[in-house]
Amino acid sequence: IAGITQAPTSQILAAGRRMTLRCTQDMRHNAMYWYRQDLGLGLRLIHYSNTAGTTGKGEVPDGYSVSRANTDDFPLTLASAVPSQTSVYFCASGPEGGGYNEQFFGPGTRLTVL
Amino acid sequence: GQNIDQPTEMTATEGAIVQINCTYQTSGFNGLFWYQQHAGEAPTFLSYNVLDGLEEKGRFSSFLSRSKGYSYLLLKELQMKDSASYLCAVRDRDYKLSFGAGTTVTVRA
Numbered sequence: 001i002a003g004i005t006q007a008p009t010s011q012i013l014a015a016g017r018r019m020t021l022r023c024t025q026d027m028r029h030n031a032m033y034w035y036r037q038d039l040g041l042g043l044r045l046i047h048y049s050n051t052a053g054t055t056g057k058g059e060v061p062d063g064y065s066v067s068r069a070n071t072d073d074f075p076l077t078l079a080s081a082v083p084s085q086t087s088v089y090f091c092a093s094g095p096e097g098g099g100y101n102e103q104f105f106g107p108g109t110r111l112t113v114l
Numbered sequence: 115g116q117n118i119d120q121p122t123e124m125t126a127t128e129g130a131i132v133q134i135n136c137t138y139q140t141s142g143f144n145g146l147f148w149y150q151q152h153a154g155e156a157p158t159f160l161s162y163n164v165l166d167g168l169e170e171k172g173r174f175s176s177f178l179s180r181s182k183g184y185s186y187l188l189l190k191e192l193q194m195k196d197s198a199s200y201l202c203a204v205r206d207r208d209y210k211l212s213f214g215a216g217t218t219v220t221v222r223a
Binding site: 042 | 147155156157158159162201203209210211212213214215216
């Protein structure tokens with residue numbers, strides 16, 4: 001593994017189904033993030049984790065949950081998918097803290113909820 | 115919270131210069147980032163400003179004025195591969211990023 005990976009690449013899901021998007025990084029970054037990207041709205045933060053064992057809510061957390069059992073993995077779960085959750089989901093990671101610490105993004109998961 | 119505005123689209127000719135403006139209103143400023151995103155791909159980091167002034171990295175430069183809540187990204191000697199979306203993002207005191215909607219730049223031959 002090099003950098004940050006996401007799975008699946010794309011998924012079509014029936015409304016009401018449960019879905020977990022996976023994210024793994026091998027850069028030993030403390031902080032990880034989940035964003036959704038919708039046309040005209042840009043990237044919006046769903047949930048974040050500053051370090052293993054802690055999570056926080058972002059701008060649009062409703063309908064999503066996360067866990068951070070270890071440093072490398074940060075799965076995002078949709079408990080009961082709805083069509084408004086159709087989006088491209090990006091996972092990102094970065095060193096915790098300020099300064100010249102940019103976030104690195106995974107390749108994204110394109111999710112369609114019908 | 116953050117309120118970040120940038121133009122939706124810009125078009126320029128190969129070899130020219132384009133300036134993408136970004137204005138923001140923030141409850142706690144802790145740095146401004148520019149990312150590039152090609153269609154269907156992930157955003158990639160371009161530049162970072164936390165103090166006022168110009169940061170130059172090759173063909174790309176970024177400027178920040180904290181008192182005006184204003185930044186711009188300057189792309190010089192445009193190439194076809196520069197056709198992409200450019201995202202302005204402001205970091206808050208909790209180190210979270212808020213993104214603008216992005217500016218799609220189209221470079222024409």
